[in-house]
Amino acid sequence: xxxxxxxxxxxxxxxxxxxxxxxxxxxxxxxxxxxxxxxxxxxxxxxxxxxxxxxxxxxxxxxxxxxxxxxxxxxxxxxxxxxxxxxxxxxxxxxxxxxxxxxxxxxxxxxxxxxxxxxxxxxxxxxxxxxxxxxxxxxxxxxxxxxxxxxxxxxxxxxxxxxxxx
Amino acid sequence: xxxxxxxxxxxxxxxxxxxxxxxxxxxxxxxxxxxxxxxxxxxxxxxxxxxxxxxxxxxxxxxxxxxxxxxxxxxxxxxxxxxxxxxxxxxxxxxxxxxxxxxxxxxxxxxxxxxxxxxxxxxxxxxxxxxxxxxxxxxxxxxxxxxxxxxxxxxxxxxxxxxxxxxxxxxxxxxxxxxxxxxxxxxxxxxxxxxxxxxxxxxxxxxxxxxxxxxxxxxxxxxxxxxxxxxxxxxxxxxxxxxxxxxxxxxxxxxxxxxxxxxxxxxxxxxxxxxxxxxxxxxxxxxxxxxxxxxxxxxxxxxxxxxxxxxxxxxxxxxxxxxxxxxxxxxxxxxxxxxxxxxxxxxxxxxxxxxxxxxxxxxxxxxxxxxxxxxxxxxxxxxxxxxxxxxxxxxxxxxxxxxxxxxxxxxxxxxxxx
Numbered sequence: 001x002x003x004x005x006x007x008x009x010x011x012x013x014x015x016x017x018x019x020x021x022x023x024x025x026x027x028x029x030x031x032x033x034x035x036x037x038x039x040x041x042x043x044x045x046x047x048x049x050x051x052x053x054x055x056x057x058x059x060x061x062x063x064x065x066x067x068x069x070x071x072x073x074x075x076x077x078x079x080x081x082x083x084x085x086x087x088x089x090x091x092x093x094x095x096x097x098x099x100x101x102x103x104x105x106x107x108x109x110x111x112x113x114x115x116x117x118x119x120x121x122x123x124x125x126x127x128x129x130x131x132x133x134x135x136x137x138x139x140x141x142x143x144x145x146x147x148x149x150x151x152x153x154x155x156x157x158x159x160x161x162x163x164x165x166x
Numbered sequence: 167x168x169x170x171x172x173x174x175x176x177x178x179x180x181x182x183x184x185x186x187x188x189x190x191x192x193x194x195x196x197x198x199x200x201x202x203x204x205x206x207x208x209x210x211x212x213x214x215x216x217x218x219x220x221x222x223x224x225x226x227x228x229x230x231x232x233x234x235x236x237x238x239x240x241x242x243x244x245x246x247x248x249x250x251x252x253x254x255x256x257x258x259x260x261x262x263x264x265x266x267x268x269x270x271x272x273x274x275x276x277x278x279x280x281x282x283x284x285x286x287x288x289x290x291x292x293x294x295x296x297x298x299x300x301x302x303x304x305x306x307x308x309x310x311x312x313x314x315x316x317x318x319x320x321x322x323x324x325x326x327x328x329x330x331x332x333x334x335x336x337x338x339x340x341x342x343x344x345x346x347x348x349x350x351x352x353x354x355x356x357x358x359x360x361x362x363x364x365x366x367x368x369x370x371x372x373x374x375x376x377x378x379x380x381x382x383x384x385x386x387x388x389x390x391x392x393x394x395x396x397x398x399x400x401x402x403x404x405x406x407x408x409x410x411x412x413x414x415x416x417x418x419x420x421x422x423x424x425x426x427x428x429x430x431x432x433x434x435x436x437x438x439x440x441x442x443x444x445x446x447x448x449x450x451x452x453x454x455x456x457x458x459x460x461x462x463x464x465x466x467x468x469x470x471x472x473x474x475x476x477x478x479x480x481x482x483x484x485x486x487x488x489x490x491x492x493x494x495x496x497x498x499x500x501x502x503x504x505x506x507x508x509x510x511x512x513x514x515x516x517x518x519x520x521x522x523x524x525x526x527x528x529x530x531x532x533x534x535x536x537x538x539x540x541x542x543x544x545x546x547x548x549x550x551x552x553x554x555x556x557x558x559x560x561x562x563x564x565x566x567x568x569x570x571x572x573x574x575x576x577x578x579x580x581x582x583x584x
Contacts, residue, residue, distance in 0.1 A: 013351050013440065017548040021555075022202070022527040026232045027239035029205055041550040061352035064385060065546065067287040069206050069303035090356045090387055091287055095303035143189050143317060153305045157214035162313045163191050 001102065001121040003081035005053035009113035010042060014058050015065035016092060018042050025070040034070055035077035050078055055119065057111050058085040063092025072101040082119055084108055084126065097144045098153040105138040168415030170323035171390045172358040175298040175412050179281045186322040186421070195280040195297075196224050197310045200266045202231045202527070203285035205243045206304035208250045211311055218254060220314030224275065225256040228266035230522040235261075236530040264495025264521040267291040267379065267463035272497055274405025278393035279412045283310050288463050288545065290386065293378035294371065295401070296393040296411050298358075301382065321387045322421035323414075324349075324357040328365035330429030335580035337473070338373030339465055339543065339563035341365065342380045343434040345426070347444025355385030357421060360414065365428045366391055371400040372469035379464045380545050383441040433578055435541075436561035439549040447566055447578045454486070455560070456538040458571035460516075461492030461524045465543030465564050468501050474568035475507040477582045478514035484574030489516040490532045492524030515571075528553030541570045 024037050039046040039056075056075065062085035063071060072095045075083065082102040086109075096103040104119060106126055111117065115130040119137075126135040140148070143165050150156040156164070167185065169177065177184050179192040197219075199207050204227050219225045227247050235241040251258035259269050267288055276282055276292050282299035283289065285307040292299035302316070310316050326345060332338075346353075359381045366374065374391060381389025393411040401409075433447040460466070460474050471493065483489050491511050493499035499521050502508050512518060519525075525532035526544040533553035534540050540552060540559045547559035562570070565579035572582070 015546075015548050017546070017551050021550050021553075022231075023529060023533075023550075023553045026202055026243070026527075026529050027237065029209065029243070041555040061355065061385065064351060065287065065548065066202075067285055067289075067301040067303050068202060069285075069305060073206075087352065087355065089352070089385060091301050091303060094306060098303060098305035141189065141319070143319075153309055154210050154213040157216075157309060157312065163309070163315055163317060165189075165191060165317055 002118065003053055004118045005051065005055055005081055007055050007057045007111050007113055007115040007117055008046065008050065009111065010056065010058040012059035013061045013064055016063060016068050016071040017065055019063065019071040020068065020074040025068055031073045031077040034074040038074040038078045047078055050080060052079040053081045055117055056080050056083045057108050059108060060086045062088050064089035067091045069095045069099060072096045072099050076101045084111065097147050100148065100152040106135050110135050168417035168419065170358065170414050170418045170420065171360055171412045172298055172321060172323060172388055175279055175281055176318060176320050178279065178410065184320050186320050188320045189317065190320060191315050191317045192281060194283055194310055194314055194316050196270065196275050196282045197307065198266055198270050198284035198289065199227050199307050200231055200286050201229045201233065201244060201247060203304050203307065204247050207285055207307040208246060210305040210308035214308055214312060216308065216312040219256055219311045222254065222256045225311060226270065226273065227251050227258040228269055229260050230265050231527050232529040233261035233520060233522045262496060262520050264498065265463045265466060265523055268467065268494035268498065271295060272404050272495060274401065274407060277401050277407065277409035278397060279410035283307065283316055287382045288379050290381045290389050291375055291379040291463060293381065293388050293390040294374035295397055296391060298388050298390065300387050321356055321358045323360050324354045325360045325362060325420045325423045327423065327425045328361060328363035328428055329425065330365060330427045331368050332365060332428050332431060335565060335583040336431050336433055337563045337565060338369055338376040340431060340434040341428055342377045343436050343444050343561065344431060346380060346384050346442050349384050351383065351440065351442040352385045357386050358388040358390055359386040361389065361391045367394065370469055371396055372467040375467065376464055383545060433563060433566050433580065435566065435576065436547055438547055438558040438560065441545070441547060441561065447576065450560065450576045451578055453539060453576040455541045455570055455575060456487060457532060457534055457540040458487055458489045458567050459525055459532065459540060459542035459544065460564050460567050461494065462526045462544040463494065464545040466492055466494030466498065468498050470543065470564040471502045471507050472505065474564045475510040477565060477568040477579065478572065479510040481514055481572055483515035483571040486574045487571050488532065489571045490525055491516045491518045493521045495521050525552055541567050541576060543567050
C-alpha cells in the first residue's frame, strides 16, 4: 500500500474525544456525517482542509481515551489515508487495524505541517518529498499484518470463520 | 519462571504458559457492550456473518451512556440494541439500571481470575476483583461475541507498591490521580498496572474499583490487584459462584516497579484539560465553580455518595452551583435511599439523575456553558468531554467535589471531614 498527500500536524496525547466528540458519536451510525466533525475541538476547520489521501501526523500516545471505533472510522471517512505518530494508545491502535485504517509508528519530528509525503507501507518507508528525507517505519507485528492483509477483522472472520492467527 | 497476575490469567485462558510480549488467542469469560459502542458492533457482527452469540449467559449490553435517550438519533440506536439482544437471547440492562462498570461486577458473572472484554475503555475497572478486563473496540467486540475468544499481546506489568495508610479526607481517587500525574497519561501504555501494598489492603472495594477504573488514564491495558477477604465478601452479596484467583509469583518479572508512601498524600485535583495535569488541592483552591458532579463509573458507588452526604448533610450548597448526582446503579441508588443518603443530598440542593453515566460523556444531564468551571468525580477532563469545548473540567474525589459545591469554589475537603 502506497499513499501520497499532505501532512496535518498535531501534538501529543490526542484523545478520542478530540478525534470525534461524544456528543456526535452517540447520535448516528452515519460515518460520513461524523467525519465532518473529526478533530473539530483541536481545529474547527480540519475537515475542510483535508484533501483525499492526506495524513494526520502527531506526537506520542495518539488516540488515548475511549474505545470508540468511531474515532478511526471518522478519520477514514474524512479521506485521511493514514495516521503517523511517535506512538499510539492501544485500543485505538487495535481499532485501526480492525477497521483497515493504516497506522504508522515513526519519528514525526522529521515532518512539519504542510509537508508533502509518500507513505510506502510495504517498503517500510515514508518519503518526505518537501524535505528530501526518508523516514523508516517501525514494522507491524505479524498478527496485525495477517488481519490487515485480510482487509480487517470482519473480513478475517468471513474468510476463516473465526480467529486464524497461528 | 515466575508470572505476574496478568500472565497467570492469560495462561489459564489460553491453555499454555505465557509471558509478557507473547501473542495468544484466549477464551473470554464475559463480554459487555454499551450504547456508544454496541450499535457499531452489531453492524460488525452482521458483516462477519455472525448468527448467534457464543454463550447467551456470558454476554450483556448496557444502555447507560445516553439513558434515557435525549433525542431520536440515540433512540434509534437503543432500539437496534434492544432488538439485537432480544433476537440473540442475551441480557440487556436498560435505562436506569446503572453504569456498565457497576452492573457487570454486580452481575456476579465476573470475579477473581476472570477474563472480560468490554467495548468501553473503562472496562479495566473489574481489575479490582482480580479479573483481567480490558476495553476493546466494536469490531473486536463482534469477534468476541461470535467466537468467545480474543487475541491479546500479553502485556508487561508495572507494579505500584503503595505503602502506608491514606490520611483522613484523602481517598483512593486522590491516590490514583497522584499516580497518573506522576507517571503521566502514557506512563503505562500497553502495560498491566498491578497495585499492591498496605494501602490497597486497607482500601474498601469501592476505592479499589476507583483505582482500577483509572488505569486506562495512564495508558494501561489493565489495573489489577490480588483478591482478598474483602473481595470475596463483596462478591458474596451478588453470587455463589467460585472463581480462580490469580496471585503474582514471588519471582514474577516486572518491567517497572515504583514505590510510594501514601501516608502524607493530600487531596489531589486534575486540572483542565488533561487527566495527568494533577496538583494538590491547595494549588487550585478558591477557583470558582458553577457545576459539581458526583457519580460515574469512577465514583458513583455507595461509599462515594456516603462521603458526599457526610459533608452536605444539614447544609445547603452554594446558590451559584448546580450539584448533579448520578448513582452508579439501581442497587447503589436503593442502598443510598435506605441509608437516608439521597434525602441528605437532595435536601442540600443536589439534582439526582438516572443511574448511568450522567453528564460525564457530554450527551445529556448537564452540559456546561461557555467559560464555566465544573468539578467532577469522573475520570476524564478532556476539552469538550462534557459536551462543550469552552468549559473547564476539574477532577477530584467525592469529598472534594462535595466541599466545593458547598463553598462555590474548589475547596480542600479535610476541614469538612470529621
